[in-house]
Amino acid sequence: MKWMLLISFLLITNCLKAQDTLPADLLEVVEAELAIEGIQVTCSELRKLQQSTPKIVLLDARDKENYRMEHLQGAKHIGFDAAALSVKNIWYINRNKKIVVYSTNGIEGKKIAAKLREMGFDNTSNLLGGIEEWNRKLLPTKRLKKNKKN
Secondary structure, eight states, X not given: OHHHHHHHHHHHHHHHHTTTOXXXXXXXXXXXXXXXXXXXXXXXXXXXXXXXXXXXXXXXXXXXXXXXXXXXXXXXXXXXXXXXXXXXXXXXXXXXXXEEEEOSSSHHHHHHHXXXXXXXXXXXXXXXXXXXXXXXXXXXXXXXXXXXXX
């Protein structure tokens, strides 16, 4: 069912891109349908969480260079290799806090979030659409400052 909904969303999105408009209410409905049981959060949900939950843990599941160039404010780099994820490299994460993992487009983030849930981090979600969707919505990130040449 979710795959059919996703395919429908993609078809509608592509059709409406020609018009360069996507009704906000349609996008919110589709995002809500895809954000299943707290496993995934939308950009707007994460933004609300950031404002209401003081100690939310953000984990960046991309390569180090992408993290260095741009990441969500306060995010820690965790990488994108779910197989290499172990308690040794995430010992500092409090299991009782809300954890949101994000990747470039949400795919790798979903894998890392699932792995963290398997490891007992039950309050872990993935950012639907990843940092690409975050940037499409023009939400704030921390970017590498370019050096000025004299």
